[in-house]
Amino acid sequence: MPQLDHTIVHSTDRFASARFLAEMLGAPEPRAYGPFAAVSLDNGVVLDFAEHVAPDGDFAPTHYAFLVTEDEFDEIFSRIKDRNLPxxxxxxxxxxxxxxxxxxxxxxxxxxxxxxxxxxxxxKYSEALLAGL
Known part of the structure; x- marks a missing residue:
């Protein structure tokens, strides 16, 4: 079956956004790759953060879901609380x-x-849960 290799995440500051995610995940520092700030995940997927502003000066935010272990969740949730993030x-x-x-x-x-x-x-969400969302 095909697998996602990478995707582009639009941002106003590629390194600020990439670092935010990397810090939340406990991932390595993003690396410069052409016009991107790349965050590599353990499953081989790369999120390439690119500075992009649409002609109207804005872009639509999107949703990114990360499946993590219980221990990783504890670490991420601690980082969220330590930063007083909503x-x-x-x-x-x-x-x-x-x-x-x-x-x-x-x-x-x-x-x-x-x-x-x-x-x-x-x-992962079950079919029953997804049907009720």
């Missing part, structure tokens, strides 16, 4: 300063400096 249990930001426990796991949402939603989950 976080939510849901993508619509209705359940502030709480996490979810979907499918017996844990999940949390934060926004990166450009407004992209970053989701960290410890369990």
């Amino acid at each position: 976080y939510w249990a849901d993508p619509r930001h209705k359940n502030a300063q709480s996490i979810n426990h979907h499918d017996g796991g844990r999940g949390v949402y934060i926004d990166d400096p450009d407004g992209h939603a970053l989701e960290f989950i410890t369990r």
